[in-house]
Amino acid sequence: MPESLSDLIEARYRDPQSSTFPLPRDPFPDALTTILAHKSCRAFLPTPLPTGTLEALITAAQSASTSSLFQTWDAIAIQEPEHKSAIATLAGDQEFIRQAPLFLVFCPNLRRLTNLVKQYKPEEDAKALEGMDMFVMSTIDAALAAQNAAIAAEALGLGVCYAGALRNNADQVCKLLNLPPLTWGVFGMAIGYPDLEDRRSGRQVKPRLPMPEVLHMERWSETGQEGNVADYDRALGEFYVDEGKAGRIGWGEFVAGKVVPWEQDGRERIRGVIEGQGFKLK
Ligand SMILES: Cc1cc2nc3c(=O)[nH]c(=O)nc-3n(C[C@H](O)[C@H](O)[C@H](O)COP(=O)(O)O)c2cc1C
Known part of the structure; x- marks a missing residue:
C-alpha cells in the first residue's frame, strides 16, 4: 500500500527513478494524494451511500470548468435495482454496475x-449547435464533470468505475433513460464502497506510460516511443503478476489488437446513434 508521495509516484510508473521527480512536496495537498491513488473499483459492498453523497458528487461535478459556461451536460442517477440491472445488461452485462x-x-x-434559442431568439436557428465543435464541447464538459465527481467520490472513501460499455448499446440506453433529441449517454460511472475482500476492488494502482511518452517539451516528438512502450510493457507485466494475472501479452500488442477490427461490440454504430439523436456534426 503506497503511503508517501514518493510511493504513490513510484506505484504510478513502477519505476524507482520516478519517485525522484521534482514534484512539489511540501505542503502536499490531500487532493493530489487522492488523485495519485486512483484505481478503478469493480467490486462493491451493498452498503448504501450516506445521505447527501449524490448531491456532494454532483456539486463537485458542477464545479468543473465548463466551456463558455454553457454547462452542456446532465447526469442521470440510477439507484433502483431493476433499473440498474437493465442498464448493466446494456453496458456489457457488467456485474459491478448491478452491485x-x-x-x-x-x-x-x-x-x-436549443430550448433557450427558441425562447430568446425565436426568429433564429441555433446554427452553431449543429457544428461538430459544439458536439465535442458537450463531450468535454461531460467528461470534466464526471472526473470531478470521481475524485470527490474517492476523497469520500468510495470506489468508482467508469462504464463506457453503455455505448455498446447507445440507442437502447437513450430509450431506457428517456433521453430526448440532442442528448445521449456517453458513459456511466458506478459508485459505492469498495469490497476490499474482493481483488476487483482494485488493490494496487495501475501503472501508466512513462511520463516522457506523453509529455512533450515545447514541440511534439515521437522519439523514444518504442523504448517507452517496452518499459511500460515490463511495468504493466509486473503489475499483472502482482495481481495474480501472470502471462498477459504486453500493453502495446494488446491495444494494437483491440483497434484492428472495425466491430467494437456495437460501438461502430455510434455515429448513427448520435445522428439519430439529432446531432448534426457539421
Ligand atoms: C470513459 C471510460 C470508460 C470506461 N469503461 C469501462 C468499462 O466499461 N468497464 C470497465 O471495467 N472499466 C472501464 N473503464 C475503466 C478503465 O478500464 C480504467 O480506468 C483503466 O484500465 C485504468 O485503470 P485504473 O482506472 O484502475 O487506473 C473506463 C474508463 C473510462 C475513462
Whole structure:
C-alpha cells in the first residue's frame, strides 16, 4: 500500500527513478494524494451511500470548468435495482454496475441551449449547435464533470468505475433513460464502497506510460516511443503478476489488437446513434 508521495509516484510508473521527480512536496495537498491513488473499483459492498453523497458528487461535478459556461451536460442517477440491472445488461452485462448502490450516466446535452434559442431568439436557428465543435464541447464538459465527481467520490472513501460499455448499446440506453433529441449517454460511472475482500476492488494502482511518452517539451516528438512502450510493457507485466494475472501479452500488442477490427461490440454504430439523436456534426 503506497503511503508517501514518493510511493504513490513510484506505484504510478513502477519505476524507482520516478519517485525522484521534482514534484512539489511540501505542503502536499490531500487532493493530489487522492488523485495519485486512483484505481478503478469493480467490486462493491451493498452498503448504501450516506445521505447527501449524490448531491456532494454532483456539486463537485458542477464545479468543473465548463466551456463558455454553457454547462452542456446532465447526469442521470440510477439507484433502483431493476433499473440498474437493465442498464448493466446494456453496458456489457457488467456485474459491478448491478452491485454499486449508485450508477451515474453522463449525458452531453445541447437541448438546453436549443430550448433557450427558441425562447430568446425565436426568429433564429441555433446554427452553431449543429457544428461538430459544439458536439465535442458537450463531450468535454461531460467528461470534466464526471472526473470531478470521481475524485470527490474517492476523497469520500468510495470506489468508482467508469462504464463506457453503455455505448455498446447507445440507442437502447437513450430509450431506457428517456433521453430526448440532442442528448445521449456517453458513459456511466458506478459508485459505492469498495469490497476490499474482493481483488476487483482494485488493490494496487495501475501503472501508466512513462511520463516522457506523453509529455512533450515545447514541440511534439515521437522519439523514444518504442523504448517507452517496452518499459511500460515490463511495468504493466509486473503489475499483472502482482495481481495474480501472470502471462498477459504486453500493453502495446494488446491495444494494437483491440483497434484492428472495425466491430467494437456495437460501438461502430455510434455515429448513427448520435445522428439519430439529432446531432448534426457539421
Ligand atoms: C470513459 C471510460 C470508460 C470506461 N469503461 C469501462 C468499462 O466499461 N468497464 C470497465 O471495467 N472499466 C472501464 N473503464 C475503466 C478503465 O478500464 C480504467 O480506468 C483503466 O484500465 C485504468 O485503470 P485504473 O482506472 O484502475 O487506473 C473506463 C474508463 C473510462 C475513462
